[in-house]
Amino acid sequence: MLPVAQICPQLVQSLKQHNKVILSAPPGAGKSTYLPLFLLNHADFAGKTILLLEPRRLAAKSIASYLASQLNEAVGQQVGYQIRHEKSYSKNTRLLIVTEGVLIRKIQQDPQLTGIDLIIFDEFHERSVQADLALALVLEVQQLNSDLQLLIMSATLDQHKLALALDAPVLSSEGRSYPVEILYQALTAEPIWLQSARLSLQASLKHQGSILTFLPGQRDINQARDWLLEHNKDSRLDIYALSGALTLAEQQQAIAPSPQGLRKLVLTTNIAETSLTIEGIEVVVDSGLCRQAVYHPKHGLTRLETVAISQAAAVQRAGRAGRLSAGICYRLDSAELWQRRAAFTPAAVLQSDLTALLLDISAWGCSADQLFWLDQPPQANLKSAAWVLLQLKAINDKGQITEFGRQLLATGTEPRLAALVLHGKELEQQGEQGAAWLAVVLATLLENPNRSREQDIDQVLQQPLYGALLLQAKQLAQQNQIQVSNYLPQHLTAALLSRAFPDRIALQRGKGYLLTNSAGALLFPDSPLVGAEVLVICDLYFGQSTQVSLAARWTMAELMQEWRADLQQQSYVGFDAQQGRFIAEQRLMLGCCVLERKPLNTKLTETEQQQAWLDWLKQQGLQALPWTEQALQLRHRLQLMQRLMPEHQLAKVDDEALWADAEVWLAPALGRFTKLNDLNKLDLYTLLWQRLSYKEQQLLTSCMPDSWRSAVGSMIPVHYSDEGEAILSVRIQEMFGQLETPAVANGRLAMKIHLLSPARRPLQVTQDLASFWATSYAEVKKEMKGRYPKHYWPDNPAQAMPTNKTKKAMQK
Structure with missing residues (x-):
């Protein structure tokens, strides 16, 4: 008997008391091969239907075959399976083994999963994107169908984390394995x-x-x-x-x-x-x-x-x-x-592309943050996914799924490739023979790693599909009612690919290409695509630079014809650093790419010039501004005060904050400038200082002073480093008698004292003057007294009078 058998009665009892249960079972316990049949035959599940999720098609089909054989039945009777492009079950099936994608489709079609009583997640530790989404949607279904039960099985998952997140009991089974x-x-x-x-x-x-x-x-x-x-x-x-x-x-x-x-x-x-x-x-x-x-x-x-x-x-x-x-x-x-x-x-x-996940979430009718996640999807990936879906017209600007988005879901492949397939069908209906089959072939090639070294996809298409790729293509074609064709109209390749990758249409720019998503890419030196006016890029290689590893060549005329309905007219005013002047022109745009431009013979207003400067500076970064040491010091003082004294909520001066209100504090000073060299006239210190309220100015002066008065009356500058230090460089004689180390931020940060010789050469660095006088000073005195005999070197510096004079001058 397999080890999991010992825990099966306890598991049944737990499922009576909880609608979510976690089972930890190592390899060999029998959780995939014994437990499903135990539940199927248990009285509590008589007449009920169980879905068993497997992360891979091979596992789903193999386990279905094994479990059916244990019942002396053929697959498709009590035990069946359903995977992508293939299924075997009947009205008698009560245990259906499916992959996660199949379950997601079932939930989208029936939000209550009518007729399903128990869902078992097997090998959940693999944590695929579809597994996490399937779990999130099943938890949603349980809110609509309170009778639905959930069992999550895993061999190596962090069970404690999952149990806390789901508020579910954890049962553990021994494994059966040999040393x-x-x-x-x-x-x-x-x-x-x-x-x-x-x-x-x-x-x-x-x-x-x-x-x-x-x-x-x-x-x-x-x-x-x-x-x-x-x-x-x-x-x-x-x-x-x-x-x-x-x-x-x-x-x-x-x-x-x-x-x-x-x-x-x-x-x-x-x-x-x-x-x-x-x-x-x-x-x-x-x-x-x-x-x-x-x-x-x-x-x-x-x-x-x-x-x-x-x-x-x-x-x-x-x-x-x-x-x-x-x-x-x-x-x-x-x-x-x-x-x-x-x-x-x-x-x-x-760390995955979340485009397909976000489309499924949109079809469910909610946003990602409204679902349960064991690990929150990264916002950057979700934002990127939303942008792609908008480009594909699969969602609207509110994140809601469109009718075209629902068509993409029904295609049976990921959203980009689904858009390619649907466009192929559309061209076929318009009389382009073989367009739909070409789209299927392209989708199949792109869904699988490019095992050839070809960079031109038209050359890849010269090699006929065979084996697993051919079977996959035929299955995709069958699902979408597309006829297999012996003719591939390769003149349509770029147009089809552009519907899958609208963000990767690329125009020649200098030695490389500018993509419609604003990224840049270069060709390999030996690329057969050299000289192409336009590319549709399928894949990029990230090395020391971004290089095109697979693409289709295109022409500007073909691009304009294919995308004419989506091109945008844009009036542009900007500063051209190369020409050293402002330009105004009418642009025909596709994404970030300019397809055509016509000059506008209009004089720029001061407001337009201000905006043009701001746009140019945002591209260059704030480092393009003339940062004097005084301006940098003010910025460091403000940043240090925000860190040490956050309760005062001073105006932030990080790049994001400075750009957020640049139109208020920076733009008015830019309007009169017409040349790049004019930027050097900016008084950044004054602009940043005036950005503060009078109360903030007073607070900063008090808590983060720009100078410190010594006991002899000298005003010594305080230097604030970008590491968050306040540094005071002062001759050692002026600090005699000073036991308390000067500090900023109302005493929260001791200054770093750089003690200098009479000739202002470095002697010692300390943040504890009392300790320095008591320990290290004697060695410093021993060395310096001979080098600077005219200066005062007391035996007890902690009680000596501070001075900035020589011994002779002190006696006068």
Whole structure:
């Protein structure tokens, strides 16, 4: 009996008392293979329907097959599944295994999930964006359907955090796994795929069982497989790949038991960390790396980055070797470095493109901040997602979903690519033969990593789709009633792509390109796209500079024709630093790109000149203003007072605050200037000082003085550093008899005293004068008395009279 069986009665009881329950169960406990059938057959769930969520299509289909076999039934009877583009269930199905995206679609179609009694989240620790959204929506559904129950299962999640957030009880089950010996292998200079492949082959000679090798991504798998096929001499060892890029049939072949007398070496990504059990695995080789999607809001692009996996993921990987017997795990790491890894894998919602998520939220009829989140989605990513959806016309300026947005949701792919597919169908209906199928092909290519090195997408299209990509394209076409075509009208490629990437239409500018989203990009030196007037950019490479890695070439005439209904006329007044003068012109705009410009023969008003200066300065930054030392000192004083004495709420002087009211304090002083050199006439100190009220000026003068009067009457400047220090540089003789260190902010910050020699050379730095007199002064006196014999060097400086004179002058 599997370990989870011991806790099943307690789980049923908890579900009677709570509508949300968390189950912590390590790999091998039976939470995916035993628990669902136990609940299905329990009297409390007689006649009820259960949805079991799996994070991956392969896991959903495999688990459905296994559970159905336990009932001696075919899939589609009591146990069924529904994944993207494929389903098998009937009116008799009471346990339906689905992926998270399928559940989200079901909730959007039926907000009460009528007929569903229990939803089980399996492997929730993976924390995909769709899993977090599905949980948020299920919690919403529970408010409409109080009978709906929720069970969240995980092997490595931070259970305490989830339990507190959901106010749900946590039940824990023991796992069933065999001991796994961990062996660390130091990394070498070899590529990670080669070192992993070599280690895997060596392991196959030492051990009798099958081997599971974890690599970061598809390219690593392909390279390792090619190397192993060449170097493996064991005819009884089969080499398989297992990744999301394969068809389900190819994936199932990789996890199926080996025939009698054979064993396998499976090269995989993190797809095999959980949910799947591959028969006969006794050895795991763990590269310690994975490919992680990281979103860059500025460019609206997701990059797959190779990163170190967390300790929790590493434990899951090692556990694959101990599911059926004792095993071995080789980690390409050291024990010391492994301890420094992050404990858990960060939630995908923290670093992903949230465009699809936000469209789903808009379809639900609320905003992101109205939903439950275990980790709040970053505002920068949400803002970027909203901007993209506005460009696609999927939402309006209030964030509400449009009819076109609902059409995008029904397409079966992410919003950008859905817009591409719908535009292809529209062109097909207008008589452009093959346009819809071309759109499907483009969407399929872009949804999968670009494995070719081509930078011109028209060259990528020369290579026919095959295998998993062809199957995926046909499934997408079938869902959208699109006919497969032998003809690809490639003259429409850029126009179609522009509907998916309106923010990445790029015009030639100097040596590079300006995108409609205001970002800039360069071509690689050997790019076949050199000379293109216009590009539609699909992908960018982020290195020392941003470079175009995949795009379609276009012409200005074609752009103007395709987007004529969306072009905006704009009157522009600005300062041109290169020409050194103000310009006024009528512009035809697409996003931030100027397609046409015509000069306006009008004289600028003073107000227009002020605004033109402000616009130019915002591009350059406040550093373009003539910051004198006096002006900088005033700014530092204000910033320090805001930090030390926030109760006075003085006017802020950070960049954001200064720009917020620049039209009030700065613009009036700019109106009379016509040349760039005129800016040097600005008296920034006076402008900033006048920005303060009389009360604020008095407070600042009192609490953060710009000078300090010594005991002999000297007014000594106080220097305020950008690190938040108040510095007083003073000759040591003027501080004799001073036990208390001068301070600012009503005594909250002691000044840093730079004690100087009679020749104003540095002697000592202190923030505690009394301590200095009592300790370090004797050494200073010993050295300085011989160097400056005409000056006063008392034995007891703490009680001596301060002076700024020589000994002779003091006697007069």
